[in-house]
Amino acid sequence: MPYLSKGRTLILSILGVLFAVIIGLLAGNYLTSGNDRSTAMREAGIVTLPSSRGLPALQLVSTRGEQINTQNLTGKWSLVFFGYTFCPDICPTTLAELRQLKKQLPEQARQNLQVLMVSVDPHRDTTEQLKLYLDYFDPEFTGLTGELKDIQTLSNALSIPFIPGDTSQPRYTVDHSGNLAILNPDGRQYGFIRAPLNIQKLAEQLPNVISQ
Structure with missing residues (x-):
């Protein structure tokens, strides 16, 4: 034993x-x-926040003819870009890259993602102007515009500030960033994507984010 x-x-x-x-x-x-x-994720330029943060309640108008409360940007993951239709370089480049990125994503990821461009030039960017501009890149891209003070409040809340243009000048430009804000389906900021965009690496890593 x-x-x-x-x-x-x-x-x-x-x-x-x-x-x-x-x-x-x-x-x-x-x-x-x-x-x-x-x-x-870092090599793809994706930066996540330690905890998601909410957006201020602001009223904007979309190129789909809807009044949008920024706290109601829910239901899908969103990539938010601040730009304007008269932009000579950053905007057309970024939107073309986002079109390319979208084509490389799996079908499920595409269905769970929307691209929003918020105009930093509401003086010239009417919803009609925004729609014509975005349709050239992808008819599913949505434009948002509104009062300049509200757009600045939103950009500051998302930590992607811009410097308004001098509207007294005939061909003024607006200093802004090419960074993107990532919103989760609850309408809260999940993180950022740093510019310049690395399309190949984003196509590999972004589905891991928006499948959460």
């Missing part, structure tokens, strides 16, 4: 060691995988 007891103890000890080794390997793989995912 003592020999049997010792045998059971030895077997249990071996099993305990094996279990600990397996758990250690699984934990190591999980942590490595998590670190790899974080690195891949």
